[in-house]
Amino acid sequence: MDGNTHLLEASADAGESPEQAAFRARCRAWLATNIPAKPAFALPLGPIEISSAQQLEHLRAWQRAAYEAGLVGCDYPEAYGGGGRRSCQRVANEELQAAGAPFFPNIVGLGMAGPTIFHHGTEAQKRRYLPPLLSAAEIWCQGFSEPGAGSDLAGVQTFARRDGARWIISGHKVWTSLAQFADWMILLCRTSREHKYAGLSYFIIPIASAIGRGVTVRPLIKMTGGTGFNEVLIDELVVDDDMRLGEVGQGWAVAMTTLLHERGAGTLATPSAGGGIGGDEEDALGASGLPALARASVRAGRPAADDPVMRDKIVQLLIRERALQQTRRRAQHPALCDHPQRLPLQHKLLISELLQDAARVACELGGMASTLHRADPNAPAGGRWPLAYMNSYGFTIAAGTSEVQRNILGERVLGLAKSK
Amino acid sequence: MNSPDDFGFEDDAALLKRTARRLLETRASTDALHRLVAGRVDATRECLWDQALWAELVALGWTAIAVPESADGFGMGLPAICGLIEEVGRAALPSPLVATLCATYVLRACDSPAAEALLRRVAEGAAVSLAGTDARGSWEHEDTDVTATSSGGAGSNGQVTLDGVACYVQDAQKAEVFLVKARAPAGVGLYVVDARAPGVTVHPDAILDLTRDQARVELRGVTLPADASVAAAPPDGPRALRAAEPAMLAILAADMVGAAEWQLQTTAEYARTRVQFDRPLGFFQAVKHPLVDMMMKIDEARSLVYDAACSFEHEPAHAELRARMAKSSASDAAAYCSSRSVQLHGGIGFTWECFVHLYFKRQKHNEVLLGDGAYQRAKLADALIGPIGGTRACA
Structure with a gap:
């Protein structure tokens, strides 16, 4: 952390500052006329589903436009390409959401690499990497998980060997979203085999420019049949020492900053959430669409909306959805929170499990039609509920499984003994 | 959008909550609670509570917090009241506070001289409990086993007579006053009945929860002056x-x-x-x-x-x-x-x-x-x- 941290902390004030109010009006005015028209081709469900260059370029142009209008990176200092504002990103996010704007494609950059570089990078690194990250001129991916290191992330075996002023890196990263489009990767690897945690270091490595020169990107096929994430093979890749982020042996601490932001618990309000689902999927994938789905579905010869069991399941989900919003609201008010990390650390679990359960109930409501793949012309709602249900496991597994999240909550908030 | 970001839970609410926690931690510890209510192993009908502590809480104004300022209360908002009650729940405090606060909100919705007068008594510490559940255990707003009969004509000479049984009345042995739901020919009304009024008998239930009491409240020919007892005239009770x-x-x-x-x-x-x-x-x-x-x-x-x-x-x-x-x-x-x-x-x-x-x-x-x-x-x-x-x- 450095002295500028306060610049980027989400505001805990109940009221809005004059700067925020003026900025909100500006965002709203700009969004009223600048949201891009829906393209002729289908847009993906979310940034990690981007599967073609056409989709990427459309969304990249949108992020660049929003960046130039001052809606992305508002709270980063101007020297790093930011807007130099205070606690305004949250305002921009709210307005983007309200306007139903498309999401931004550089999710790993905005949500993870950006905050990590800001907190741990050198002055030169911040000036070099942050501006094109914010504008989406350069796309980022994350190299953390490996075939042998999933939940036990500190077990990574990718190794960086020092060679004078350079490092020579070899290893195998998996589940790498956006690697097929990425210019850069944030990489957690090993610089010593002697200490599990203290043997870790953190690097920025090139991807696009190093394909065929030490980097190979291969798509992995998800259980849905879709692509979108990859494995990345690194073979004797040579990088200069100025690509190291943080001190040698301090990689774990740097990675914690990344994970905190990835799980929505960071102090830095990121614009990665962007706005609406986008494209052809305008309806929310949460619980709010379920009452209409129940009214349109049939169960035992009657509307599913008349089935008391289905009614109870739907209302349970609507309650959880309301609670998720209200917990976010409460997290801003220390007088109503017992422990500063108690609510932020729940965020990822709450949202991923809600999406999963809502998709499951939507499939139950669909009945026989839930057996249809989206390739079938008779699949209701384009077959998106079965797809959303399968995809939801990506969220309960990625960025620390639900089980790991519960360990973290139990250990950090309740002070229970570490399960390792 | 007109709903405040902070839930309307302001500094005074935070102070009340903190004060309550500190007070209850020292004066109503779990240890003391166990000694108070679980000293004897028995499905008890007894009403076990710390009346000296209750007098202190009343002196601190805990019954007055939800009473409007127009009736000499503090008129604090519901977020502040919920903050206080969280602490009461955390202490599992045996007291008529929850029942009284619930009744307070009913009285606030009544708009009658009898309701106004009772709110003033609540602000001074009177414990009130709503007697509105029937023998089947239904609290639905139209359901009651108590009947109200008017006599003596309208106006200040009028009287009302209540007959029947209200069941599952919370903290009935601690309450000084019951707010009784009763059916009259015009519909369901709410009536203020002193717990010691002639014709009122409290039959304690044997309950599992040791931190409260509950009773059937029997009303036999309980005759009251209408102007002092009709909190909500029928059919306005529901x-x-x-x-x-x-x-x-x-x-x-x-x-x-x-x-x-x-x-x-x-x-x-x-x-x-x-x-x-x-x-x-x-x-x-x-x-x-x-x-x-x-x-x-x-x-x-x-x-x-x-x-x-x-x-x-x-x-x-x-x-x-x-x-x-x-x-x-x-x-x-x-x-x-x-x-x-x-x-x-x-x-x-x-x-x-x-x-x-x-x-x-x-x-x-x-x-x-x-x-x-x-x-x-x-x-x-x-x-x-x-x-x-x-x-x-x-x-």
């Missing part, structure tokens, strides 16, 4: 009850959230210190993860309590919906936390000597008051999905 219901649900949910937090913290402390297989229990994920689930369920319910309380003050059109969400969530959180608090304590958790059963029983009692989770969700479904059979009618 309207007043409906108006107060969101507040009552939020208050009950706040008590459950507070009690559930005690269950969480107490069970987590046990998991940090009790060693088996050479490790503290909390090392094992079969123990750790349910504890985290307790916490997450509590936090969901707590967020919804303050959402409901804030809506009651600022967005009344949504108040009932959000209060039912809060009570549903709190009831389910209470059920889960009660179950896990006993289970994770192991053998000792199954004993009378361990404190967890006190909260287990209070929570099971709270769960059913004004409807458990499934009850609230059935009501919510009518609003959020539409009434059963409604879809075809529209199609």
Whole structure:
């Protein structure tokens, strides 16, 4: 952390500052006329589903436009390409959401690499990497998980060997979203085999420019049949020492900053959430669409909306959805929170499990039609509920499984003994 | 948008909550509670509570907080009241405070000289309990086994006579006054009845929860002057009850959230210190993860309590919906936390000597008051999905 941290902390004030109010009006005015028209081709469900260059370029142009209008990176200092504002990103996010704007494609950059570089990078690194990250001129991916290191992330075996002023890196990263489009990767690897945690270091490595020169990107096929994430093979890749982020042996601490932001618990309000689902999927994938789905579905010869069991399941989900919003609201008010990390650390679990359960109930409501793949012309709602249900496991597994999240909550908030 | 970001939970509310926690931690510790209510192993009809402490709480103004300033109360908002009740729940305090605050919101919705007069007494410390549940256990606003008969003509000479039985009256032995729901020819009204009025008999129930009392209140020819006793003239009773219901649900949910937090913290402390297989229990994920689930369920319910309380003050059109969400969530959180608090304590958790059963029983009692989770969700479904059979009618 450095002295500028306060610049980027989400505001805990109940009221809005004059700067925020003026900025909100500006965002709203700009969004009223600048949201891009829906393209002729289908847009993906979310940034990690981007599967073609056409989709990427459309969304990249949108992020660049929003960046130039001052809606992305508002709270980063101007020297790093930011807007130099205070606690305004949250305002921009709210307005983007309200306007139903498309999401931004550089999710790993905005949500993870950006905050990590800001907190741990050198002055030169911040000036070099942050501006094109914010504008989406350069796309980022994350190299953390490996075939042998999933939940036990500190077990990574990718190794960086020092060679004078350079490092020579070899290893195998998996589940790498956006690697097929990425210019850069944030990489957690090993610089010593002697200490599990203290043997870790953190690097920025090139991807696009190093394909065929030490980097190979291969798509992995998800259980849905879709692509979108990859494995990345690194073979004797040579990088200069100025690509190291943080001190040698301090990689774990740097990675914690990344994970905190990835799980929505960071102090830095990121614009990665962007706005609406986008494209052809305008309806929310949460619980709010379920009452209409129940009214349109049939169960035992009657509307599913008349089935008391289905009614109870739907209302349970609507309650959880309301609670998720209200917990976010409460997290801003220390007088109503017992422990500063108690609510932020729940965020990822709450949202991923809600999406999963809502998709499951939507499939139950669909009945026989839930057996249809989206390739079938008779699949209701384009077959998106079965797809959303399968995809939801990506969220309960990625960025620390639900089980790991519960360990973290139990250990950090309740002070229970570490399960390792 | 006119709902404040901070739920309207302002500095005075935070101060009240902090003060309450400190006071109850010293004056109403779990240890003292166990000595007070569990000293004898018995399904008791006795009313065991610390009346000296109650006098102090009254002197601090705890009964006056929800009474409007026009009736000499403090007129604090529902978020502040929920904050206080969370602490009362955390202490599992035997007191008529929850019953009195619930009755206060009904009286506030009544708009009559009798209601106004009783609010002034509440501000001075009178404990009131709503007597509005029938022998079947139904509290629906039109249901009552008590009848009201008018006599002596209208105006100041009029009298009203109440006959019948109100069941499941909360903290009846602690209450000085009952707010009785009764059916008259014109419909259902609400009547102020002194607990010591001739013809009133309180028959205590034998209940599981040791931290409160409950009774059948029998009324036989209880004749009262109409001007002093008609809080809501028939058929206005159900309207007043409906108006107060969101507040009552939020208050009950706040008590459950507070009690559930005690269950969480107490069970987590046990998991940090009790060693088996050479490790503290909390090392094992079969123990750790349910504890985290307790916490997450509590936090969901707590967020919804303050959402409901804030809506009651600022967005009344949504108040009932959000209060039912809060009570549903709190009831389910209470059920889960009660179950896990006993289970994770192991053998000792199954004993009378361990404190967890006190909260287990209070929570099971709270769960059913004004409807458990499934009850609230059935009501919510009518609003959020539409009434059963409604879809075809529209199609």
